[in-house]
Amino acid sequence: MSLLVVGLSHRSAPVSVLERASLAVETQAKLLQDTLAAEPATEAAVLATCNRIELYADVDKFHAGVAELSTLLAQHSGVGLEELTPYLYVHYEDRAVHHLFSVACGLDSMVVGEGQILGQIKDALARGQELHTAGRLLNDLFQQALRVGKRAHSETGIDRAGQSLVTFGLQQLAAGADPERWAAGKRALVIGAGSMSSLAAATLARTGVADIVVANRTRSRADRLVEILQQGDDTSVRARAVEMSAVGDELTRADIVVSCTGSTGLVLTADALADALGVTLDAAPERPAVTVTPAPADVDQHAAWVENGSAAATQAGRATALRRVTVPAQSTGPVRLALLDLAMPRDIDGAAHRIDGVRLVDIESLAEASADAPMAADVDRVRTIVSDEVAAFGAAQRAAHVAPTVVALRTMAAGVVAGEIARLDGRLPDLDEKQRAEITQTVRRVVDKLLHAPTVRVKQLASEPGGAGYADALRELFDLDPQTVAAVSRADLNDPNRGRS
Numbered sequence: 001m002s003l004l005v006v007g008l009s010h011r012s013a014p015v016s017v018l019e020r021a022s023l024a025v026e027t028q029a030k031l032l033q034d035t036l037a038a039e040p041a042t043e044a045a046v047l048a049t050c051n052r053i054e055l056y057a058d059v060d061k062f063h064a065g066v067a068e069l070s071t072l073l074a075q076h077s078g079v080g081l082e083e084l085t086p087y088l089y090v091h092y093e094d095r096a097v098h099h100l101f102s103v104a105c106g107l108d109s110m111v112v113g114e115g116q117i118l119g120q121i122k123d124a125l126a127r128g129q130e131l132h133t134a135g136r137l138l139n140d141l142f143q144q145a146l147r148v149g150k151r152a153h154s155e156t157g158i159d160r161a162g163q164s165l166v167t168f169g170l171q172q173l174a175a176g177a178d179p180e181r182w183a184a185g186k187r188a189l190v191i192g193a194g195s196m197s198s199l200a201a202a203t204l205a206r207t208g209v210a211d212i213v214v215a216n217r218t219r220s221r222a223d224r225l226v227e228i229l230q231q232g233d234d235t236s237v238r239a240r241a242v243e244m245s246a247v248g249d250e251l252t253r254a255d256i257v258v259s260c261t262g263s264t265g266l267v268l269t270a271d272a273l274a275d276a277l278g279v280t281l282d283a284a285p286e287r288p289a290v291t292v293t294p295a296p297a298d299v300d301q302h303a304a305w306v307e308n309g310s311a312a313a314t315q316a317g318r319a320t321a322l323r324r325v326t327v328p329a330q331s332t333g334p335v336r337l338a339l340l341d342l343a344m345p346r347d348i349d350g351a352a353h354r355i356d357g358v359r360l361v362d363i364e365s366l367a368e369a370s371a372d373a374p375m376a377a378d379v380d381r382v383r384t385i386v387s388d389e390v391a392a393f394g395a396a397q398r399a400a401h402v403a404p405t406v407v408a409l410r411t412m413a414a415g416v417v418a419g420e421i422a423r424l425d426g427r428l429p430d431l432d433e434k435q436r437a438e439i440t441q442t443v444r445r446v447v448d449k450l451l452h453a454p455t456v457r458v459k460q461l462a463s464e465p466g467g468a469g470y471a472d473a474l475r476e477l478f479d480l481d482p483q484t485v486a487a488v489s490r491a492d493l494n495d496p497n498r499g500r501s
Contacts, residue, residue, distance in 0.1 A: 002058070002059060002060075002062065002092065002093050003056065003057075003058060003059075003092070003093055003096045003097065003137060003141065004056070004057050004058075004059045004062065004065045004066065004069065004090070004091070004092055004093075004096060005054055005055065005056045005057075005090070005091045005092075005096045005099060005100070006054070006055050006066060006069040006070055006073060006088055006089075006090055007047075007052060007053055007054030007055060007073075007088065007089060008021065008052070008053055008054075008084070008087045008088050008089065009051055009052035009053075009054070009089075009108070010051035010052065010110050010363070010367050011108070012087050012088070012089050013087035014087075014364075015344075015346075015362075015363055015364040015367070017079065017083075017084070017087055018051060018052075018053070018344055018345075018363075019344060019345035019346060020077065020078065020079050020345070021053055021073070021077035021078075021079045021084065022048070022053065022077070022264075022344050022345050023046070023048045023053060023076060023077060024262065024264070025127075025262075027076050028046045028048055028127065029127070029131055030076060031044075031046055031055065031072060031073075031076040032044045032045070032046055032127070032128065032131050032133040033131065033133070034072055034075075034076070035055065035057055035068075035069065035072055035133070036133050038068045038072065039064070039068070040057075040059040040060055040061045040064045040065040040068050041057040041058065041059050041065065041068065041069075042057075042058050042059075042060070042135065043057060043058040043128075043133060043134055043135040043136075043137055043138045044056065044057045044058075044128065044133045044134070044138070045057075045124050045125065045127070045128040045133065045134050045138045045142065046124060046127070046128075047100075047103070047120065047121060047124045048120075048124070049117065049120045049344075050165075050196070050260075050342060050343065050344035050363060051109075051110050051344060051363060051367070052103075052108075053073070053077070055069050055072065055073055056096070056100070056138060056141070057069060058135065058137045058138065062092060066090055070084070070085065070088055073088070094390055094394055097141065097390050097393055097394065098386060098387070098390045100121075100141060100142075100145045101144075101145055101148045101149075101386045101389055101390060101393075102383075102386050103117060103121070103145075104117060104118060104121055104145040104146065104148055104149030104152075105148060105149050105152035105153075105158065105382050105385070105386060106149070106152070106153075106158060106382075107379065107382060107383065107386070109165075110165060110168075110363075110366055110367055111165055111168045111366070112158075112379065113158040113159050113379075114165055114168075115149075115153055115159065116165065116195070116196070116199065117149070118146060118149045118150070119195060121142060121145055121146055121149070122142075122146060124142065125138075125139070125142035125143065125146075128142075137397070140393075140396075140397070141393070144389070144393055148385065148386065148389045151385060151389075152382045152385050152386075155381075155385065156378040156381045156382050156385070157378040158378050158379065158381075158382050165196075165342060165366065166196070166199050166200045166203045166258070166340075166342065167179075167203055168366060168369075169258075169340045169342065169361050169366060170183065170203065170204075170207060170340065172361045172365065172366065172369055173256070173338040173340055173359060173361050175359070179207055180207050180208050183204065183207040183208050183209050183256065184208040184209075184210075185208070185209070185210045186209045186210065186255035186256055187209065187210060187211040187212075187213070187253055187254050187255050187256070188201075188204045188209045188211065188212045188213070188254065188255065188256040188257070188258065189212075189213045189215065189247070189250050189251065189254040189256070189257045189258075190204070190212060190213070190214050190215070190225075190257075190258050190259075191215050191216075191244075191247060191257065191258070191259040191260070191261060191267055191268075191347065192215075192216060192259060192260045192261040192262075192343075192347075193214060193216035193218070193221040193222045193224070193225045194260065194261070194262065196260040196342050197214075197216075197225070197258070197259075197260045197261075197342075198225055198228070200258040200260065200340070200342065201214060201225060201229055201239075201258075202228075202229065204237075204256070204258070205229055205235040205237040205239075206235055209237060209256065210237065210238065211237065211238045211239070212226075212229060212237055212238070212239045212240075213239075213240055213241075213242055213250050213254070214226055214229075214239065214240070214241045214242070215241070215242050215243065215244050215246065215247050215250065216241070216244065216261075217244050217261075219241060219243060222241035222242070223241045225239075225241070226239040226240060226241045247267075247268075248272065248275075248276060251268075251272070251273065251276035251277075251337070252276050252277075254337065255336075255337065255338065256337075256338045256339075256340070257337065257338070257339050257340070257348075258340045258342065259339075259340070259341050259342070259343060259347035259348055260341075260342040260343045260347065261343055261347055262343075263343070263345075263347060264345060266346070266347065266348070266349050267343075267347040267348065268339075268347060268348045268349060268352070269349045270349040270351035270352050270354065270355060273337070273339075273348075273349070273352050273355055273358060274355050276337075277336060277337060277355065277357060277358070279355060279356050279357065334357065335357060335358070335359045336357035336358070337357060337358050337359075338358075338359050338361075339352055339358060339359065339360045339361065339362075340361050340362075341360065341361070341362040341363065342362075342363065343363075344363055346362055346363065348360065348362065350362070350364075402458055402459060402470055402471040402474070403459070404471075405471040405474045405475055405480065406455045406458065406459065406474070408475075408480050408481070409451065409455065409474060409478055409480060410451060410455070412478065412480060413447050413451060414444075414447075416447070417440070417443050417444055417447055420443065421436075421439070421440050421443065424436075424439065458470045458471075458474060
């Protein structure tokens with residue numbers, strides 16, 4: 001079996017496509033179940049964030065796996081396969097491991113170095129475990145990705161290479177001014193109470209806003225977020241919670257609005273914003289779509305390139321870069337309302353930039369602004385960590401592949417010893433317990449010494465590239481029962497303590 005990932009992200013697709021392809025939680029669950037029901041896949045996990053949708057699977061057929069995963073992504077996202085395919089990327093085996101580890105370290109994030117992706121990877125793993133779609137490979141992979149991400153943040157200055165999406169968004173809203181000076185004393189409205197909204201509220205509080213109002217469809221979650229904000233020792237922010245129905249009134253008093261909900265439709269329309277400000281929409285042109293350099297339109301081309309490992313495969317394995325585009329100028333007058341939309345699909349109407357006195361920053365504009373963000377020297381160190389960890393993960397997986405065969409060999413040897421001791425008891429029934437125990441121990445020592453060097457060496461050889469065949473050689477040489485080996489593998493997989501740290 002081999003690891004395969006098929007996905008799209010802010011680097012390969014325009015925001016308009018990402019919005020349409022976004023997956024609700026219940027849709028992700030259905031996608032996982034359908035992936036597992038598909039013939040090529042035995043395990044599956046979905047990593048869905050505001051700027052990426054990736055389907056991971058353990059497959060036994062590469063071409064069939066690429067086709068099946070691509071089709072399933074199209075079916076569950078509602079975007080036609082022909083339209084979706086140009087924006088898909090494919091990673092296979094070590095490249096897939098390298099990709100996830102890079103994502104976990106923030107190297108593939110819209111803002112390099114942001115750490116929120118670790119929580120999203122943790123959520124993806126928990127969902128796969130809850131639905132029993134993540135088996136041994138994906139459990140090991142995602143748990144190792146979390147460890148690699150934490151290592152990158154603790155051993156390097158990758159955090160200095162970029163900021164969280166929230167911090168970066170506030171910098172864009174401040175338009176060159178110091179964010180803390182810009183935000184000081186302002187009133188903020190946070191719509192949503194999930195992980196991103198909570199991060200936004202905490203960041204606003206630390207930045208120095210005077211008041212924060214939290215609106216959420218579930219009032220109890222908004223109340224809880226307010227309670228957390230008021231317990232903070234590093235801020236003196238005043239916070240309160242309101243119903244979603246009160247958002248219109250709160251807009252008239254807010255200076256900053258941050259929205260990140262799971263809504264599939266707009267939370268704030270341009271008309272609602274204009275009404276709250278008592279102005280009318282101007283006649284500025286609509287915001288143009290971001291253009292991208294699309295990947296090849298044929299999924300089979302992706303498959304062939306990655307499988308052949310050619311120079312083209314290297315290009316196919318990389319996400320395509322956004323081309324620079326010109327965004328319509330925001331209002332040139334004083335900013336009365338600053339809007340930060342962190343949702344995917346978007347919460348705030350893109351036409352809000354046409355409203356006099358409004359400045360809008362959303363996922364699309366963040367992608368454009370971050371394209372030219374400076375890269376810190378620590379990024380190279382993180383890339384080295386990722387490469388080392390990919391090699392270590394591959395070695396561990398190859399060694400684990402041979403382990404059930406080694407266990408089955410030792411089990412068979414123990415059975416031979418038990419059989420010979422029983423035969424000896426029949427031929428020499430007058431042996432006392434001490435004599436029988438000594439003979440038994442001697443035979444076991446002989447068997448252990450004979451097996452020690454070959455089993456240690458085969459584990460070492462199996463951990464090296466191309467070492468997968470050593471398990472097959474052991475099974476053939478010692479005529480091991482494949483069902484016995486499989487039983488050992490299942491027992492290892494079902495061990496409740498496996499993967500716990």
